[in-house]
Each structure stands twice: as C-alpha cells, then as structure tokens.
Amino acid sequence: MNATLHYAFLDESGTVGASTGTHFLIVAVLALSNPRDVEKPIRRAFQRALKKTDSKFAPSEVKASNFEEPTISRLLSEIAQKDIAIVATIVDQYAIHVPPKDMEEIYRQATARTVRRLAQDFPRLELSIDKRYTNAHLRRLLEKAIRDEIENLPRQNIIIQQEDSFSRKELQAADAVAWAIFQKYERDDSRFYDLIKSKIADETVIQQSDWRIKKSPLRGKF
Numbered sequence: 001m002n003a004t005l006h007y008a009f010l011d012e013s014g015t016v017g018a019s020t021g022t023h024f025l026i027v028a029v030l031a032l033s034n035p036r037d038v039e040k041p042i043r044r045a046f047q048r049a050l051k052k053t054d055s056k057f058a059p060s061e062v063k064a065s066n067f068e069e070p071t072i073s074r075l076l077s078e079i080a081q082k083d084i085a086i087v088a089t090i091v092d093q094y095a096i097h098v099p100p101k102d103m104e105e106i107y108r109q110a111t112a113r114t115v116r117r118l119a120q121d122f123p124r125l126e127l128s129i130d131k132r133y134t135n136a137h138l139r140r141l142l143e144k145a146i147r148d149e150i151e152n153l154p155r156q157n158i159i160i161q162q163e164d165s166f167s168r169k170e171l172q173a174a175d176a177v178a179w180a181i182f183q184k185y186e187r188d189d190s191r192f193y194d195l196i197k198s199k200i201a202d203e204t205v206i207q208q209s210d211w212r213i214k215k216s217p218l219r220g221k222f
Contacts, residue, residue, distance in 0.1 A: 003155075007032060008125050011178045028178040096211055116150050123154070129142070143160050
C-alpha cells in the first residue's frame with residue numbers, strides 16, 4: 001500500500017444498456033503523483049491537431065474518438081512513458097439478463113468497483129471524474145456509490161470531484177486510455193491498447209447476469 005498522495009482521473013467509454021448500449025462499457029482510471037506528467041502530452045496533442053484543422057472547426061479539447069489515429073497513438077505512447085498506473089473495469093453488457101431498474105446503476109457500480117481497486121493500492125487520492133451528469137442528484141448518487149464501496153477500506157482518504165474534461169486536461173488523458181481499451185474489447189482492435197498495456201495494473205471483466213445484486217462475480221484479470 002502506497003501512502004503517498006496520488007491524483008487519479010477517471011472516464012468511461014461505451015454506452016450503458018444491456019439491450020440498447022454497446023457490448024462493453026469501459027471505466028478506466030489513471031493514477032499518478034504528478035498531474036503535469038499527462039497534462040503536457042495532452043497540450044502537445046491539442047497543438048498538433050490545431051495545426052491540421054481549419055480554425056473554424058478546431059476542437060475545444062482532446063477527445064480520442066474525434067482525433068486522427070496517429071495523433072492518439074502518439075499521445076498514448078507518451079502517456080505510457082510516464083510513471084502512471086491504470087485500473088480498468090470492463091462490463092460485458094451482453095451477459096446481463098436481469099438489468100437494474102435504473103440503467104445508470106451499471107455505470108455507478110462499475111465506477112465504484114474501479115475506485116475501490118485503485119484505493120486498495122493508493123489510499124490517499126484526489127480523484128477527478130469526468131462529469132457525466134448535469135443533474136446534482138445523479139452526481140450525489142455516483143459519489144454515494146463510491147463511498148459505500150470503499151467505506152471499509154483501512155486508512156483511505158479520498159477526495160472526489162466531478163469535473164468538466166474541458167477544464168482538466170488530465171481527464172482528456174483518461175478519455176484516451178478508456179477509448180483505447182474500448183477499441184480492444186468492442187472493435188477487436190488492440191493497436192491502441194498495446195501502447196498502454198504495460199501501465200495497466202488491474203483489468204477486470206465483469207460478467208454479471210443479475211444486476212439487482214450489488215456484488216458481481218469477476219472473470220479474473222487480463
């Protein structure tokens with residue numbers, strides 16, 4: 001267990017829903033002791049994109065799904081050179097036969113379990129989550145799910161913030177990481193995943209049939 005303060009940035013890729021969403025929902029978080037380590041590569045990726053884009057159509061932030069593959073590949077390679085740890089949860093939504101009443105519970109549970117696994121190694125965290133919800137009640141439900149999941153961990157001290165990725169470049173790095181893992185599972189394309197594979201500390205696939213049950217059986221690690 002590392003008692004040093006770490007910063008963590010979490011984002012997801014894929015859409016929620018056993019019947020209407022993508023096959024896989026990916027939640028990924030990257031942890032590091034110095035946020036500037038990933039902020040700089042994001043700035044460089046953004047500047048490279050601006051040079052290739054008409055100013056009228058310039059992007060406002062780095063979103064992996066909207067950028068050219070060479071730019072994202074270079075970004076992921078630069079991220080992988082830093083002292084980071086990645087924890088990912090992969091929900092196999094085709095395995096869901098009894099969905100929760102609120103489909104967002106799938107995302108909340110996946111996020112909570114991801115944070116718990118990270119917090120087991122890094123109990124002192126400043127966690128930034130890409131702001132999925134504009135509704136304050138839904139943001140509270142997400143934080144409650146995380147707090148409930150980690151409440152019995154010893155010596156954990158976690159600050160949780162739900163922030164706009166436009167203002168946090170580190171969240172844009174988390175977006176790229178989640179997207180890379182999504183390509184592997186959803187598209188059977190591991191080119192981007194392979195660039196960050198060495199930094200993945202934990203990669204867990206959830207194949208849970210009944211989502212009325214909080215805890216899930218896990219299909220091992222990668």
